[in-house]
Amino acid sequence: MVTAVHVQTRGRPRHRDYGFLGAGPERPWWREYAGHTAFERPTVLVESDGAGYRAYLSGIPSARRDAVGTVIRYTLVVEEDGVGVPAVEPAAVVTLVRCWVSEQGGPRPGSGGLTRALDGAFPEDEVERMLAAPEPVAPADVRRRVVAAVRALPAADPARSGAPDVGERDWLADAGSAPARAAFVRRVDELLVDRRPGRALLLNLVGSPADLTALLDDTSPLAVIAPDTAVAGPTRLGRERGPVGAGKAPSAAPPRTSPVISATLPMPARTTSRPVSRLWTVLTPLVLALAAVIALLLPLLSR
Amino acid sequence: MTNQAPAAAAGAAAAGEDGRLVYRIGMVGPSRVGKTSLITALLHDGQRLLEGTPISMKAVGTATQKRLSQHRRELDGSLLAGEFDAGALGGSQDQFTFHLMLDTGVPGTGIELQLLDYPGGWLDPHTRPAGVDAQWEECERFLEQCSVLVVPVDAAVLMEATTASHLRAVPTVLGTPQVTDVVRSWLKRRNERPDEPALLLLCPVKCESYFDDNGGRRDQSATLLQWVRKVYRQVVELVPNEAPDVRNMRVVYCPVDTIGCVEILRADWLPEPDEPGALTFVAHYGVRPPGERSVKGTEDIMIALCRQLVAGRQKVEEREAGLRREQADTAQTFAERDEGFFRNIWYLVSGERRLRADAARSSREEAIQAAERARALTGIVESLARRVHSDRVHQW
Incomplete structure (x- = not known):
């Protein structure tokens, strides 16, 4: 398998909950971002190691509703190992991302293109049939339908035309900004078409650069857009490393249960300078020895 | 910002970051019962209870803050539109741990409340999607370690079941067999800590149509209580049987108006395709003017929680x-x-x-x-x- 395409959605009946049409991905790698995004809301995760890539798009609404009237969503996962001829052109995945990201700037005329395309490729009765089928849906069938959905998407200018180059390796920008979205799609194009290593993420539980510290990686440049962020424009992400919450003051308290009290007590810094300290080290034994001799001799002399 | 509970937070209470105490609170209820709405209401209204005290309540971390604000925004939009459709609020697709903080204002002395939310469909092995078994195991571990277990109950399902076929569908819609199983496991684990106080909260939610103390037109509170007693009798009876060693175990019934300004207009029991005899419950609500949210009942949850949690902290x-x-x-x-x-x-x-x-x-x-x-x-x-x-x- 060169390219794997997976689609997750649900059926109308209560018992037909979210599941992949056919076999799902081998590993839910997107869960690594569970602390940074709510998957039921618009999310895009694109990762490339320079050879292969994987992409995850979720929160895509369908026109379908479940039994209690809740909007049904789609999740798309595309994984390519970089070996052989791709079954889905990387440019097609860029188109999917471009379409989904372009809808994150708020409601506007013509939005919902991805919803219409996917609903067209996955009609309600066929989705119900696929979810209820005792045998898994053939991967080729799912792939064919996704490719058909991409073809139904509105054509666009090449991804990079007019897209600004942020000029930073790691950056965060607000998803509500059109230039930021264009820069994001440009980065996705670089990752998938030019096969550059890195990541491009649309995350919805991120508010500031500090929230992304744990995702920084020297070997994988990071471009992030997020709704309702505290940043005005594309903002360079810090180079600090460490887990989220790093930077907190280390506890000054000693271990509570240490039996060696001298090792656990906080010792104030010595204020004596080093040369003086050395002098003391030499003189003190001499003075003490002299004192001891006097102390021993004094009773004898006093007799 | 992390969705993972601190490793140190094993057990019902444990030291977290900065020496703060971490409490885990479990919730067990079916899909779309309103777990997220209850957490939002708890934060929103809990602050009112703590007014005038040195304690405040706040969401900790960007992820929790954004989750709660997204939920509130959806709800407020729905109320502004003059109609409330519980189904319009998207359900959870993945597990998520909310981090709330009871903050005393003194560094390192707060109490962090971790509340686990997860897709209710995971409760039922028949509806649990393939590939989430490991995640569900994580949820089960979390639930078993909690000293407080909250059972949200859709009040409308109980109150609008008027025919025999409706009543037959109630256990399926409310997921009572699965809820009972989780409560049983939780109680068994409580025996391992018999000195630790434990609290089981039965919380009917979306109760605004059945109480007249928050803008409602009728008082059917006695009927609701009766139905909860009847439908959850087995759950309540499990307590003395499954946790006989726990000295301080309380079962508290706390009905909540999670929105307050809505009134049920119509309830539909729709046949499930492919499942003969099975019904799905759909409630339609109207918004009472002026359409401002008026949560009620979370104060009681907060009192019950604080009595337990702060007592634990004191120890x-x-x-x-x-x-x-x-x-x-x-x-x-x-x-x-x-x-x-x-x-x-x-x-x-x-x-x-x-x-x-x-x-x-x-x-x-x-x-x-x-x-x-x-x-x-x-x-x-x-x-x-x-x-x-x-x-x-x-x-x-």
Whole structure:
């Protein structure tokens, strides 16, 4: 398998909950971002190691509703190992991302293109049939339908035309900004078409650069857009490393249960300078020895 | 910002970051019952209860803050549009741990509440999607470690079941067999900590149409109570049977108006395709003018939680204060210990004696601070204990 395409959605009946049409991905790698995004809301995760890539798009609404009237969503996962001829052109995945990201700037005329395309490729009765089928849906069938959905998407200018180059390796920008979205799609194009290593993420539980510290990686440049962020424009992400919450003051308290009290007590810094300290080290034994001799001799002399 | 519970937070209460105490609160309910709405209401309204006290309640971390604000925004938009459709609020697709903080204002003395939310469909092995078994196991572990278990119940399902076929569908819609199983596992685990107080909260939600104390037109509270007793009888009966060793186990009934300004207009019991005899419940709500959210009942949850949680905190603080005191005493003894004539002179000259005295003083100060924190929290415990539950609450 060169390219794997997976689609997750649900059926109308209560018992037909979210599941992949056919076999799902081998590993839910997107869960690594569970602390940074709510998957039921618009999310895009694109990762490339320079050879292969994987992409995850979720929160895509369908026109379908479940039994209690809740909007049904789609999740798309595309994984390519970089070996052989791709079954889905990387440019097609860029188109999917471009379409989904372009809808994150708020409601506007013509939005919902991805919803219409996917609903067209996955009609309600066929989705119900696929979810209820005792045998898994053939991967080729799912792939064919996704490719058909991409073809139904509105054509666009090449991804990079007019897209600004942020000029930073790691950056965060607000998803509500059109230039930021264009820069994001440009980065996705670089990752998938030019096969550059890195990541491009649309995350919805991120508010500031500090929230992304744990995702920084020297070997994988990071471009992030997020709704309702505290940043005005594309903002360079810090180079600090460490887990989220790093930077907190280390506890000054000693271990509570240490039996060696001298090792656990906080010792104030010595204020004596080093040369003086050395002098003391030499003189003190001499003075003490002299004192001891006097102390021993004094009773004898006093007799 | 992390969705993973701190590793140190094993058990019902444990020390988290900055020495703060971490409590895990479990929720068990079917899909779309309103778990996220209840958490949002808890944060929103819990602050009102704590007004005038040194404690405040806040969301911790960007992820929790954004999750709650997204949910509130959807809800507010729905109310502004003049119609409320419970189905319009998207359900959870993945597990998520909400981090709320009962903050005393003194660094390191807060209590962090971790509430686990997850797709209700995961409760039922038949509807659980393939590939989430590992995640569900994580949820089960979390639930078993909680000292508080909240069971949200869709009040409308109980109150709008008017025919025999409706009633037959109620256990399926409310997922009572799965809820019972989770409660049973939780109770069994409580036996391992018999001295730890435990709390089982039965929380009917979306109750605004059945109480007349929050803008509602009719009082059907007695009927609701009766139905909850009947449908959850098995759950309540499990308590003495499955957790006989737990000395301080409470079962509290706390109905909540999660929105407050809505009124049920119509309830539909729709046949499920492919499942003969099975019904799906759909409620349609209208918004009462002026359409402002008016949560009620979360105060009672907060009182029940705070009595338990702050009492637990008090115990930990007292233990810590005792340890610090012990440490200070040892440090003092060490500082004043007779080391023999020559060594005493040597320590005096080299400054070692002064260092020991400084260390003892520092340890003593920490002990005093710990004792003060324990005293402050004792005061808050007493203050919260004086508050009385509303007439809605029943304790079994």
